[in-house]
Amino acid sequence: MALELIPRQRRTLAPGVVHVPDWLSVDVQRHLVGAARGWAREGPGARHATLPGGARMSVETVCLGWHWIPYRYSRTRDDQDGSPVAAFPRWLADLGAAAVADAYGVPVDYRPDVALVNTYRGDARLGMHQDREERAPDPVVSLSLGTACVFRIGSPHHRRGPWHDVELLSGDLVVFGGEHRLAYHGVPRLLPGLDVPDVGTAPGERINITLRVSGLA
Numbered sequence: 001m002a003l004e005l006i007p008r009q010r011r012t013l014a015p016g017v018v019h020v021p022d023w024l025s026v027d028v029q030r031h032l033v034g035a036a037r038g039w040a041r042e043g044p045g046a047r048h049a050t051l052p053g054g055a056r057m058s059v060e061t062v063c064l065g066w067h068w069i070p071y072r073y074s075r076t077r078d079d080q081d082g083s084p085v086a087a088f089p090r091w092l093a094d095l096g097a098a099a100v101a102d103a104y105g106v107p108v109d110y111r112p113d114v115a116l117v118n119t120y121r122g123d124a125r126l127g128m129h130q131d132r133e134e135r136a137p138d139p140v141v142s143l144s145l146g147t148a149c150v151f152r153i154g155s156p157h158h159r160r161g162p163w164h165d166v167e168l169l170s171g172d173l174v175v176f177g178g179e180h181r182l183a184y185h186g187v188p189r190l191l192p193g194l195d196v197p198d199v200g201t202a203p204g205e206r207i208n209i210t211l212r213v214s215g216l217a
């Protein structure tokens with residue numbers, strides 16, 4: 001399908017939930033994809049996390065700052081080789097602060113110290129869940145790279161909806177915070193038919209980076 005010619009609008013989907021299409025320049029997207037490749041190769045590498053029930057997640061994840069294991073954070077990669085989690089780079093925190101300030105249109109003091117870098121390939125998806133292992137109220141920043149997807153976000157109260165389905169394209173920003181900080185959200189499917197700028201992802205591959213404030217010390 002051809003690239004959309006109608007400009008996509010910045011939208012507040014629900015209180016505290018803002019979608020900013022094309023927030024990242026193509027150059028910054030390429031930089032993020034390159035960085036994500038490096039993080040995914042470092043140490044024990046990215047992995048398909050295992051849920052408490054035994055199921056393996058279809059997305060492949062590498063963490064920075066704090067290592068997320070369903071459903072807790074650790075400074076060490078306890079479900080891999082036990083090595084210390086990779087450092088959270090300062091430049092990524094600065095990008096997160098700019099994202100929140102831009103999405104909400106107000107100056108903010110946003111200091112993320114966790115990133116989950118998720119790679120989706122093929123039929124990978126992410127079921128409806130809350131990001132609730134953090135101990136701080138600050139918003140979550142989501143950056144999308146590569147293949148488009150459907151992002152589904154509902155309320156903090158009901159996993160089954162009602163919800164908003166939004167197409168996220170490469171370079172899009174979503175911030176969710178405020179009364180929707182604990183909103184259920186997920187990625188029901190990729191949209192491999194939509195064109196992607198050349199940002200370094202493979203055909204059909206999507207990388208998502210979420211930034212969070214852990215509130216942990």
Ligand SMILES: O=C(O)CCC(=O)C(=O)O
Nearest residue numbers: 116118131142187208210
């Ligand atoms: O891939 C996405 O857009 C969402 C990722 C997400 O919800 C998460 O990492 O917790």
Ligand SMILES: [Fe+2]
Nearest residue numbers: 129130131185
């Ligand atoms: Fe999430």
